[in-house]
Amino acid sequence: MFTHSEENYLKTIYHLELDSEKGISTNAIAKQLETKASSVTDMVKKLSEKEVVIYKKYKGVTLTAFGKKTAANIVRKHRLWEVFLVEKLNFSWDEVHEVAEQLEHIKSPKLINQLDAFLSFPTHDPHGDPIPDKNGNLKTIEKSLLSTLQKNECGICVGVDDSSSEFLQFLDKKGIILGEKITVLEKEEFDDSLQISIQDKKLSISNKIANNLYIKKA
Amino acid sequence: MFTHSEENYLKTIYHLELDSEKGISTNAIAKQLETKASSVTDMVKKLSEKEVVIYKKYKGVTLTAFGKKTAANIVRKHRLWEVFLVEKLNFSWDEVHEVAEQLEHIKSPKLINQLDAFLSFPTHDPHGDPIPDKNGNLKTIEKSLLSTLQKNECGICVGVDDSSSEFLQFLDKKGIILGEKITVLEKEEFDDSLQISIQDKKLSISNKIANNLYIKKA
DNA sequence: ATAAATTTTTAGACTAACCTAAAAAATATA
DNA sequence: TATATTTTTTAGGTTAGTCTAAAAATTTAT
Known part of the structure; x- marks a missing residue:
């Protein structure tokens, strides 16, 4: 079994590995977890003894298959709880992260299986991120x-890259909703801003926004 | 804010105070929490500094008004989660305690308020124990x-005194369910066993069972 | 390729929450 | 009431997870 803290490290390494290929550096982990590199070194040694990561001094870490599965399971719990909060308890998508950060550490396989069923086996969380299956596999x-x-x-608007509450609230204000069809009406060369239509409304969005919204090409 | 461990102490003292009147002894707390008296002394000093208990050396502890409210809120969370697990996630009443012990530490007022509403403001948990209201008041x-x-x-069968899973499973097996009417058909002087009827069934139960089942007199 | 800068690790310290063993206080008993 | 027993506290130690500061390794730049 893993402690709260160990689980946070695993989850962080898992996320960092998703876009990097190489071993994850001590500093990268420290930055993400808002802790010090020396603390990371200590923890990484412990995780290595528990066989969830491969660690070679000065070379960064990689998750083992076991570590990856363990981490994916934490992410699975996080995202299922987010769905629960939004679908059942009327949270908005910018309010769920903090609470899910706590709920993801609850240990009870039955709880998660039942929650999954109660939510009708969702495949994505409220931000459009995929929910790993029971075996830890992600369908990208x-x-x-x-x-x-x-x-x-x-x-079709399917996800966000930046899921800060500021950005999510901005999207709410603009009326940009996951699952809706977005059409590019104009593309401004000068500043790369876009004129788009969504749900019969026309609106203009900056390049910064367009760089943080994922769409599935129709 | 209180740590996981501090919350467990508060909850324990709260429960012990419900049937004792006097100050709660170090040993009583240690026994309940399966820890050592010396650990309790340490923690009780800290809780006293945080103004949730009154502590005088060798005299035991009592909760302050603030401590009582804090503790009641933890119990409230525990019992609401138990209702959720049974009503929404198909847990049986003997499976909920462990998971609720974890869930009760989740910190989010909105979560609990919404959960309360989602469950239609239940007044009792699956074992018949009352759920404290938002202000920490218990309706006994x-x-x-x-x-x-x-x-x-x-x-009417309204609660259990012993809520061990063994006892709860025994009640399930016998068909004794909270909310049902129980009539005493015979009372055996010799061993204080009872012949009762519940839901048109007749059954015989020992004094030990009868001493662990609460009824509301009709 | 050597020096400078950066990253990582080590060494030593801190806090929370626990422990054991011994001392002190309170309570029970003769 | 004096003594024995029990309860509680104190003193000192342990572990997990963090920190700072210094040392070591790696990477970058000249």
């Missing part, structure tokens, strides 16, 4: 940044 | 042990 869909669409192309 | 109903009923008297 081919998604692109909205900024890659050309004029007159369209796609 | 007048209940009696089944063993105090005389021949031909009856009552």
Whole structure:
């Protein structure tokens, strides 16, 4: 079994591994967890003894198969709880992260299986991120940044890259909702801003926004 | 804010105070928490500094008003989660305690308020124990042990004294369910066993069982 | 390729929450 | 009431997880 803290390290390494290929550096982990590199070194040694990571001094860490499965399970719990909070308890998508950070550490396989069923086996969390299955496998869909669409192309809005509450609230205000179809009406060369239509509304969004929204090409 | 461990101490003191009147002894707390008296002394000093208990050396502890409210809130969370597990996730009443022990430490007022509403503001947990309200107030109903009923008297089964999974599973096996009417058909002087009827079934139960079942006199 | 800068590790210290063993206080008993 | 027993506290130690500061290894730049 893993402690609260060990689980946080595993989850962080898991997320960092998803976009990096190479071993994860001590500093990268420290930055993500808002802790010191020396603390990371200590913990990484312990995780290595528990056989969830491979660690060679000065070389960073990689998850073992066991570590990956363990980490995916924590992410699975996090995302299932997020769905629960939004679907059943009327949380908005910018409020769920903190609470899910706590709930993800609850240890009870039955709880998670039943929750999964209660939620009708969701495949994605409220931000569009995929929920790992019981074996820790992620089904990654081919998604692109909205900024890659050309004029007159369209796609379904499927996720966000930045899931800070500021950004999510901004999307709420603009009326940009996951699952809706977005069409690019104009693309401004000057500042890469876009004129888009969503749900029969037209709106103009900056490149920064378009770089944080994922769409599935239709 | 209180740590996991501090919350467990508060909850324990709260429960012990419910049937004792006097200050709670170091040993009583240690026994309940399966820890050592010296550990209790340490923690009790810390709780006293945080103004949730009154502590005088060698005299035991009592909760302050603030401590009582804090503790009641933990109990409230525990019992609401138990209702959730039974009502929504198909746990049986003998499986919920362990998981609720973890869930009760989740910190999010909104979560608990929404959960309360989602469950339609339940007043009792699956074992018949009352759920403290938002202000930490408990509505205690007048209940009696089944063993105090005389021949031909009856009552509604409203709770259990022993909520060990062994006892709860035993009740399941016998078909004794909270909310049902129980009538005492015979009372055996020799061993204080009872012949009762519940849901049109007749069954014989020992004094030990009758001493662990609460009924509300009709 | 050597020096400078950065990253990582080590060494030593701190806090929370526990422990054991011994001392002190309270309570029970003769 | 004096003594024995029990309860509680104190003193000192342990472990997990963190920290700072210094040393060592690696990487970058000249």
